[in-house]
Amino acid sequence: MAAGIGGRTVSSAYAPVRLWLVLPSWLIIGFFLLLPVLLMLVYSFLTKEFRGGVIWEFSLGAYDQFLFDRGLFGDEPPSIEWTYITIYARSIIQAAVATIICLVIGFPTAWYIATRPARTRSIWLFLVTIPYWVNLLIRTVSMKFLIRENGPLNEGLMGIGLIDTPLQLINTDFAVQLGLFYSYLPFMVLPIYAAVERYNFALSEAGADLYASRWTIMRRIVLPVVKPGIIAGCILVFVPSLGAFLAPDLLGGAKNWMIGSLIEDQFKGAAGNWPFGAAAGMILLSMVLVALFFYARAQAKEQV
Amino acid sequence: MSQDPTPTQSSPPAPAVGLHDVRKVFGDPTFGFVALEGVRLDIQDNEFFTLLGPSGCGKTTLLRMIAGFEATTSGEIYLYGEEIEALPPDKRPVNTVFQNYALFPHMNVRDNIGFGLKMLGWAKADITARVNEMIAMVKLDEFAARRPAQLSGGQQQRVALARAMAPRPKVLLLDEPLSALDLKLRQEMRAELKRLQQETGITFIFVTHDQEEALTMSDRIAVMSAGEVQQIGTPAEIYDDPANRFVADFIGETNLIEAEVTAVNGDHITCRLAGGQELAAMAHGANIGTNGWLSIRPERIDYADQGLQGTVAESVYLGTDTVNRVTLDGGLTLAVRSQNALASPPRNAHDPVYLEIAAGAARFLTD
Numbered sequence: 001m002a003a004g005i006g007g008r009t010v011s012s013a014y015a016p017v018r019l020w021l022v023l024p025s026w027l028i029i030g031f032f033l034l035l036p037v038l039l040m041l042v043y044s045f046l047t048k049e050f051r052g053g054v055i056w057e058f059s060l061g062a063y064d065q066f067l068f069d070r071g072l073f074g075d076e077p078p079s080i081e082w083t084y085i086t087i088y089a090r091s092i093i094q095a096a097v098a099t100i101i102c103l104v105i106g107f108p109t110a111w112y113i114a115t116r117p118a119r120t121r122s123i124w125l126f127l128v129t130i131p132y133w134v135n136l137l138i139r140t141v142s143m144k145f146l147i148r149e150n151g152p153l154n155e156g157l158m159g160i161g162l163i164d165t166p167l168q169l170i171n172t173d174f175a176v177q178l179g180l181f182y183s184y185l186p187f188m189v190l191p192i193y194a195a196v197e198r199y200n201f202a203l204s205e206a207g208a209d210l211y212a213s214r215w216t217i218m219r220r221i222v223l224p225v226v227k228p229g230i231i232a233g234c235i236l237v238f239v240p241s242l243g244a245f246l247a248p249d250l251l252g253g254a255k256n257w258m259i260g261s262l263i264e265d266q267f268k269g270a271a272g273n274w275p276f277g278a279a280a281g282m283i284l285l286s287m288v289l290v291a292l293f294f295y296a297r298a299q300a301k302e303q304v
Numbered sequence: 305m306s307q308d309p310t311p312t313q314s315s316p317p318a319p320a321v322g323l324h325d326v327r328k329v330f331g332d333p334t335f336g337f338v339a340l341e342g343v344r345l346d347i348q349d350n351e352f353f354t355l356l357g358p359s360g361c362g363k364t365t366l367l368r369m370i371a372g373f374e375a376t377t378s379g380e381i382y383l384y385g386e387e388i389e390a391l392p393p394d395k396r397p398v399n400t401v402f403q404n405y406a407l408f409p410h411m412n413v414r415d416n417i418g419f420g421l422k423m424l425g426w427a428k429a430d431i432t433a434r435v436n437e438m439i440a441m442v443k444l445d446e447f448a449a450r451r452p453a454q455l456s457g458g459q460q461q462r463v464a465l466a467r468a469m470a471p472r473p474k475v476l477l478l479d480e481p482l483s484a485l486d487l488k489l490r491q492e493m494r495a496e497l498k499r500l501q502q503e504t505g506i507t508f509i510f511v512t513h514d515q516e517e518a519l520t521m522s523d524r525i526a527v528m529s530a531g532e533v534q535q536i537g538t539p540a541e542i543y544d545d546p547a548n549r550f551v552a553d554f555i556g557e558t559n560l561i562e563a564e565v566t567a568v569n570g571d572h573i574t575c576r577l578a579g580g581q582e583l584a585a586m587a588h589g590a591n592i593g594t595n596g597w598l599s600i601r602p603e604r605i606d607y608a609d610q611g612l613q614g615t616v617a618e619s620v621y622l623g624t625d626t627v628n629r630v631t632l633d634g635g636l637t638l639a640v641r642s643q644n645a646l647a648s649p650p651r652n653a654h655d656p657v658y659l660e661i662a663a664g665a666a667r668f669l670t671d
Contacts, residue, residue, distance in 0.1 A: 206402055
């Protein structure tokens with residue numbers, strides 16, 4: 001009681017100080033996060049200039065181009081443009097599959113690490129993060145070398161006689177998955193690890209004491225209790241996978257474009273259409289926001 | 305194994321829980337930590353049995369072995385005459401009230417209590433009926449839809465109790481269930497636990513380090529220390545007739561003074577204290593010349609007009625009682641506890657007093 005009252009007095013007395021402490025992070029978020037997003041929003045409603053840049057003139061052209069096909073000269077009756085919708089759909093599926101693979105492999109990994117003795121845990125965690133000391137581009141390029149037609153993987157498989165002709169691995173969905181999985185697995189492992197590490201194993205004992213089998217304990221007690229960690233991991237893998245461009249670009253080739261490659265192409269590549277790139281980005285952002293909103297609402301409902 | 309050396313009755317009904325020479329070593333079997341050694345005790349059906357001892361004495365390990373969370377290193381555990389070593393926890397008809405309750409945080413009170421019944425495959429209607437019954441039993445009707453985090457410590461305690469008792473186990477294991485509660489609540493829960501045990505007829509095995517808890521609730525107590533059972537008996541037996549110095553010292557307060565046996569007449573003996581005084585005492589099979597200790601409870605020592613002569617060194621007023629530290633001639637100091645009756649004369653520091661210690665008040669202990 002006394003502590004609560006005391007705490008309140010202290011916090012109100014220090015309110016101005018607290019404001020100053022929070023200010024830098026608000027400034028950074030505002031300047032480097034909100035402002036660029038706002039800029040993108042504005043750009044997506046501008047007119048494109050040939051080969052990059054914009055003309056400051058309001059236009060819905062970017063969104064129109066995304067959704068409708070009006071023929072080569074823009075004079076035909078509009079029909080649905082499937083190119084970009086397909087890329088988005090493929091991206092969502094790819095990201096979802098990558099998330100599931102990361103979950104299936106990441107959960108046992110996180111469980112294993114979290115149940116080691118405290119001393120060895122930090123070593124395992126360090127090992128999980130080691131790939132992050134190497135630049136993502138370099139890692140993705142080396143992955144490309146590993147799985148190319150006459151790369152070590154194919155050579156090895158042929159060497160031990162499992163296959164006769166090299167497998168087509170590069171420029172496939174499989175290659176993209178491999179790249180995404182390899183890039184984002186730690187984002188799945190770490191939050192789940194944190195949740196499992198906090199998990200009170202007496203709950204599992206209570207489950208066993210109340211006649212639950214191992215599998216039932218896992219399904220009805222462990223998973224619901226560590227669910228926040230699992231969901232955090234899924235978000236942390238799904239969202240960047242959705243916008244990834246290195247793995248699809250380098251490993252998937254031109255046929256397996258994902259949203260990230262499409263957007264990159266508008267700003268840096270041949271297309272050079274800034275408003276369209278901005279619009280594609282805004283569409284991706286709104287999709288993610290809508291998904292997170294529904295998730296948050298479901299969570300809030302469950303808490304009551 | 306053919307001849308069971310348990311020296312109790314000839315052919316009694318199988319005890320609820322029988323422990324036969326149970327040994328538990330953590331880590332290496334030869335060099336590891338010996339948590340339990342030669343534990344041998346029978347807990348009868350419908351008994352409120354307490355495992356009492358300081359932390360690290362092995363009482364919780366023993367409880368966890370009965371529940372099935374720890375394997376025995378050697379020895380057998382019997383449940384109503386059946387060896388249960390091979391059964392995993394989810395196959396043993398015992399339930400546990402965990403020390404910090406271990407309530408499922410994602411389930412409300414109702415689902416927590418019904419969990420065991422659901423696992424046993426009960427029909428929905430039966431589960432609902434039993435859960436309602438349990439909720440009423442622990443008086444949580446208003447809180448049935450709440451989650452554990454929305455309950456006070458005492459309420460969580462009740463949920464843990466109801467959850468463990470819902471499947472009507474033959475034996476209920478309680479691992480320091482009251483230790484997380486404040487004093488007032490703890491005292492209420494003692495009476496509550498005793499009532500529940502008597503109403504349901506379930507055998508309770510209660511682990512605690514709190515001797516007052518053990519004395520007030522138990523039918524019988526096993527006092528444990530350093531992995532071994534020191535004494536088994538009713539609260540009165542353990543308090544009045546401790547088996548050794550550890551038990552005498554751990555249960556209640558006592559004066560432990562060195563003494564030598566000078567005369568023996570059955571259980572009645574005479575001892576010489578370090579200060580030269582002679583004192584009549586009780587012992588189980590002592591010999592003349594044996595050195596040991598006398599355990600004398602402070603409240604069993606009386607003031608008198610003659611007897612052991614001494615001086616009050618220090619006086620502590622406790623409200624109902626006063627505890628005086630009396631230094632005897634020859635240097636021994638005894639704690640003497642007396643009720644503050646209206647007529648009792650005040651005894652202050654430096655007052656000369658005489659103490660009388662009846663033969664039944666002093667117990668001679670050899671170890």
